[in-house]
Amino acid sequence: MHIAILGGGLMGTASAFFLLTHPKAPKSLKVTLIDRGAIGAGATVASFGNVRRQGRDFRQMALAHHSLSLWNRLEKMLGCDVEFRATGHIRGVFHQEALQDMQNFAAAAQKHGLDLELLDQADMRRRFPFFSQDAIAGSFSPHDGSGNPRLVAPAFAQAAARQGLVIRDHTQVTSVTPTKDGFHIQTPDGIIAADLLLNTAGACGRQVAAWLDESAPLTPYGPQMGVTEPLAHRILPVVGVWAHRPADVIYCRQVERGNVVFGGGPREDVALDPGHAKVNPMTTLHQIEALSRLIPALQGTAVIRTWSGCEGYVDDMLPIMGPSAGHEGLFHAFGFCGHGFQLGPGVGAEMAELILTGTSLTDTSPFHIARFQDETPKGI
Ligand SMILES: Cc1cc2nc3c(=O)[nH]c(=O)nc-3n(C[C@H](O)[C@H](O)[C@H](O)COP(=O)(O)OP(=O)(O)OC[C@H]3O[C@@H](n4cnc5c(N)ncnc54)[C@H](O)[C@@H]3O)c2cc1C
Structure with missing residues (x-):
């Protein structure tokens, strides 16, 4: 099974790590992480680094609690101090x-x-x-605190690489086409063929979804x-x-x-x-x-x-997370509306669970792209 992850920010790198370390991962699992730039150099590196649950939308709270439990264990899991400090x-x-x-x-x-x-x-x-x-x-x-936005995505990517992750950085994806049994991901160096695709393209997630005829009302802004x-x-x-x-x-x-x-x-x-x-x-x-x-x-x-930094804001200020509403084998995790740094480890664990077992650890139903199914996809 080959899973391609489009977008090497915190969401993409954390998903890669949790996919490759999941107890139910098939022996044949291959994961490729693709980014147009350096790993972790999108919204993630620009983040303020707040690992906060206070003030958060309650529909994200279960995911945020789970994510905090992972932040507390990241140093051990990744073999790297990403400077998470539970300072309050x-x-x-x-x-x-x-x-x-x-x-x-x-x-x-x-x-x-x-x-x-x-x-x-x-x-x-x-x-x-x-x-x-x-x-x-x-x-x-x-129990809230902060982490270092410059360290966390590279740390996830390096830990995942030790488990076999293939990293294709500085590789711009220009289109994605569904095939009979997966996806063709077009890059300047040729096509990457994958069975499953995870869209973690951050503020560009809407563009990737639109290539596959799915829509979400997302606007990029820079805090x-x-x-x-x-x-x-x-x-x-x-x-x-x-x-x-x-x-x-x-x-x-x-x-x-x-x-x-x-x-x-x-x-x-x-x-x-x-x-x-x-x-x-x-x-x-x-x-x-x-x-x-x-x-x-x-x-x-x-x-x-x-x-x-360039962050994706969805109109209802909730992320897009979960399986596609239109394509089997396509999953989304993008549009974190300025709140994704805290959620990142939890999002990675959730996406791995969803992709490999079809179940989720917390209720992600409010985040499904299906809530915008009536929108007309914009060819951006
Ligand atoms: C200035 C700022 C401050 C913030 N502060 C906080 C905070 O304190 N607390 C908090 O919880 N959240 C905060 N956030 C939000 C948080 O940083 C983001 O929600 C989170 O980092 C998003 O991660 P991501 O992986 O979804 O996106 P990104 O880190 O943007 O990763 C997406 C990746 O996709 C790649 N990509 C896109 N299109 C393509 C393509 N066609 N081909 C190849 N690669 C592509 C990009 O290069 C990018 O690296 C802040 C955001 C910003 C911008």
């Missing part, structure tokens, strides 16, 4: 409307297996002294990031806010080397090809102002780099 995730509240949002989320989250510690102003000042004194409350998710000069390490958890208005979103984390990585604010338009989103300097200025309000000690800190 604190979100502050600055306005009454946001306080209500936080309380509503926390009450509902409990039913989905996520317990948040709700903190009043005094708790916030005592436990997180770096946080603005204007915060009136906050919620802390102690914007920045990083400061290295500073003495004072901020342990990942930090964010309960923002009632999207414009108020700001988040940051301090890496062990001292730099503070930050993001938030409007996303930029981005072309799929070559998929490098441009940074809007005005957004950086707003982010710096918001960051200084959030953590006053960061005022005047130098920003040494800014970047963005």
